[in-house]
Amino acid sequence: MTDITIQKIREDSASKSLQVTVPADRVRAAEDRAVAQVARRVRLPGFRAGHAPAALVRKRYQEAIRQTVIEDVIRESWDQAKEAESLKPIADPSVRNLKVEDGGPIEFELLVEVRPDLKLTALGGFSLTRQVPDVTEQAVDEQVQRLREQKATWLPVDGAKPAPGQLVRVDVTSLEPDAKPEPQSHTLVLGEGQALPMLEERIMQLLPGEVVDTEVRFPDDHPDEARRGTTRRLRVALHEVKRQELPPLDETFAREVGDFEDLAALRAAVRADLERDAVREADSRVRDQLVQRLVEANGVDAPASLVDRVLHGYLHAYGIPHEREPEFAAEFRPVAEAQVRRDLVLGAVAEANALYATEAEVDERVARLATVRNLPPAQVYASLQKSNRLAELERAITEDKVFAFLLQQSTVEG
Numbered sequence: 001m002t003d004i005t006i007q008k009i010r011e012d013s014a015s016k017s018l019q020v021t022v023p024a025d026r027v028r029a030a031e032d033r034a035v036a037q038v039a040r041r042v043r044l045p046g047f048r049a050g051h052a053p054a055a056l057v058r059k060r061y062q063e064a065i066r067q068t069v070i071e072d073v074i075r076e077s078w079d080q081a082k083e084a085e086s087l088k089p090i091a092d093p094s095v096r097n098l099k100v101e102d103g104g105p106i107e108f109e110l111l112v113e114v115r116p117d118l119k120l121t122a123l124g125g126f127s128l129t130r131q132v133p134d135v136t137e138q139a140v141d142e143q144v145q146r147l148r149e150q151k152a153t154w155l156p157v158d159g160a161k162p163a164p165g166q167l168v169r170v171d172v173t174s175l176e177p178d179a180k181p182e183p184q185s186h187t188l189v190l191g192e193g194q195a196l197p198m199l200e201e202r203i204m205q206l207l208p209g210e211v212v213d214t215e216v217r218f219p220d221d222h223p224d225e226a227r228r229g230t231t232r233r234l235r236v237a238l239h240e241v242k243r244q245e246l247p248p249l250d251e252t253f254a255r256e257v258g259d260f261e262d263l264a265a266l267r268a269a270v271r272a273d274l275e276r277d278a279v280r281e282a283d284s285r286v287r288d289q290l291v292q293r294l295v296e297a298n299g300v301d302a303p304a305s306l307v308d309r310v311l312h313g314y315l316h317a318y319g320i321p322h323e324r325e326p327e328f329a330a331e332f333r334p335v336a337e338a339q340v341r342r343d344l345v346l347g348a349v350a351e352a353n354a355l356y357a358t359e360a361e362v363d364e365r366v367a368r369l370a371t372v373r374n375l376p377p378a379q380v381y382a383s384l385q386k387s388n389r390l391a392e393l394e395r396a397i398t399e400d401k402v403f404a405f406l407l408q409q410s411t412v413e414g
Contacts, residue, residue: 002026004073006081009109013116014303018081022073022106030076034068070098073106081110088115091309113305118348122297124409128289131414132282135274143270147257148249154242162204162241164191169240170203175213175233183237199236206238225324286412287403294406295341302337302344310336349402357397362390365397 002023010017035054038061044052058065074095081087094111154167162168168190171183188194190204198216206212213235218227247253254260260269294300311329314320314336320328350356363377366384370377384390 015305018110030072034065126293126410157241167242171237173235211237302340355401357394
């Protein structure tokens with residue numbers, strides 16, 4: 001049987017394009033297998049299951065057989081390409097420019113993303129700075145205030161126009177000719193950027209129960225480019241206004257927040273939490289410094305194919321509309337490039353020094369999480385698997401090991 005031909009046509013440090021030709025005799029063999037597979041599972045009138053003539057099966061299920069053949073030859077070609085080119089793919093390949101001719105060969109292009117073969121020559125000798133800021137009384141006050149706001153109640157306001165910081169319930173109806181006439185209900189806190197500034201101004205001019213027809217202009221920096229600087233006619237109906245009633249700072253509040261004996265105990269716990277956060281942020285900044293020094297010392301590039309892959313993930317995660325994709329990609333490309341360089345550096349160190357998370361380390365981390373959540377470890381493990389977060393946990397353990405290894409080779413001051 002004639003061999004599949006695989007020819008490298010383009011490549012960079014993180015991707016390869018392979019031109020693949022599957023000869024006609026291999027295509028026919030794949031088709032025969034597909035026909036036999038279909039024939040075994042279908043029943044045609046007048047024939048026992050599995051005994052329909054091959055010619056009739058081909059004619060009746062032509063499209064399904066064709067699809068199976070294509071999938072079969074692509075899978076076979078991919079297996080051969082990985083071995084022939086010694087590929088280390090980071091994802092399944094993309095298939096492009098597929099050409100299928102009846103009775104002839106099948107041709108296509110495989111675009112493969114691979115992990116660059118990165119060799120780091122400088123791993124240490126860096127001087128890094130670690131600064132843990134002091135937690136001020138003002139910071140504690142602000143956090144306690146946020147806790148009060150979380151425990152606050154909202155009380156009705158009658159006979160007065162709403163003010164910033166108050167909660168309102170409104171119906172907004174578009175009066176544009178091409179818009180739906182149904183009102184849209186909204187509940188929002190004024191002054192927190194939950195609505196257009198001009199719309200909030202109109203709301204604050206109303207008393208509960210009043211309705212007004214008005215024009216609202218979208219700001220020039222509105223996220224939706226199509227609406228920037230445009231004006232819309234709206235009908236605004238104010239139904240309800242509420243003000244926030246904060247709980248008093250006393251022992252009752254302290255016990256309600258976390259079963260603390262008094263306000264002093266609550267403030268001490270808040271300070272301890274803020275100090276732990278400050279330490280974590282300082283450690284994170286040290287890690288960022290270290291990665292940057294490694295990137296600079298080793299001249300690590302961010303291959304365009306990997307950057308595009310990360311940007312695609314950002315677009316999906318943030319739900320960016322199609323029309324905003326070019327603008328978003330241009331703005332966040334530096335962020336994606338930094339992430340790619342970081343991943344490449346840490347991955348190279350982990351691979352070269354066998355620093356990947358072990359099964360025992362994963363089990364130990366799961367057990368710690370189970371203790372904090374007061375749950376059986378098996379339940380936490382199953383939850384992580386179900387939410388596809390087990391790989392995230394393994395990656396976090398690996399990164400901890402990599403940074404511990406690297407920090408031993410540099411000096412951290414502060």
